[in-house]
Amino acid sequence: MRHRLNFDCDGAALAASLDEAPGTTGLLIVSGGNEIRAGAHRGMATLAQRVAAAGFPVFRFDRRGIGDSEGENGGFATSGRDIAAAxxxxxxAAPQITRVVAFGNCDAASALLLHPPLALDALILANPWTYEGDVEERGGPALPPAAAIRARYLSRLKDPKSLLRLFKGEIDLRKLFRGLAALKAPVPPAAPDSLAARIDGAIAGLATPATILLATGDRTAQAFVENCPSALNRIPVERLVSPSHSFAGNDGEWLAERILAVLAA
Known part of the structure; x- marks a missing residue:
């Protein structure tokens, strides 16, 4: 059964939803961007229903200034108190739980990393956000990272239709070679105070067990791989061949299965 409730965070009333289940391990869903707790196309509400049906209680909430919650929206960078209060x-609300696992996608994953210590027993981090600024400030990544552009060039060069256009002279060779030459330049290391460096450092010092989930065709996931390559050697990573940033459609089945595996561990 699903219940609505409110809780306090620094004097602001925050709205939440609890999907009841008898299990002693619970899932806390932290929303990314400025999404309400239901998620894009009610994706998080659907995920909560499925996880609860498998026996694990699920808690979702709107952080301050979002959806039904009071207060000022300070973005993911100031959401540590919201998460702790949740x-x-x-x-x-679910006093039987002895273990809490948190799931966050995009800048919600970054928020879970940037605000320790949180009273959590495990983390599930999907497509962590490493671009400077909030998602809404940028309107999403303006360009794919260099690795993704390289892959696109290579795939086009292997495509018979693209090769035919090349032979017909329909492709500007000077522009093509300039682009390929520029992509050969090494990626400079992130500045020490950049979000990418802070995320990488947080993962290096992480004491809580964590799993990273990446949609390989998603620009945010591609940027994370490029900006925080050493992190991939520290934490288990599972990859889904998909461009869906929010694991929409059938990708939601893959996401739910990975989350349930962590909850049941």
Whole structure:
């Protein structure tokens, strides 16, 4: 059964939803961007329903200034208190739970990394956001990372239709070679105070067990791989061949299966 409730965060009333289940391990869903707790196309509400049906209670919430919650929206960079208050509210609402696993996609994954210590037993981090600024400020990544552009060039060069256009002179060779030459330049290391460097450092010092989920065709995931390559050697990574940033459609089945595996561990 699903219940609506409110909890306090620094004097603001935050709205939440609890999908009840008897399990002692619970899932806390942290919304990314400025999404409400239901998620894009109600994706997080659907995920919560499925996880609860498998026996694990699920708690979702709107952070301050979002959806039905009071207060000022400070973005993911200031959401540490919201997450901490949600964990406490979850434990009060489902007193049988002894273990809390948090899931966050995009800048919600970044928020879970940037605001320790949080009273969590495991993390599931999907497509962590490493671009400077909030998702809404940028309107999403303006360009794919260099690795993705390289892959696109290579795929086009292997495509018979693209090769035919090349032989017909329909492709500007000077522009093509300039682009390929520019992509050979090494990627400079992130500045020490950049978001990418902070995310990489947070993963290096992470004491909580974590799993990273990446949609390989998603620009945000591609940027994470390029900006934080060493992180991939520290934490288990599972990849889905998909461009869907929010694991829409059938990709939601893959996402739910990975989350349930962590909850059941």
């Amino acid at each position: 964990i406490e509210a979850f434990r009060r």
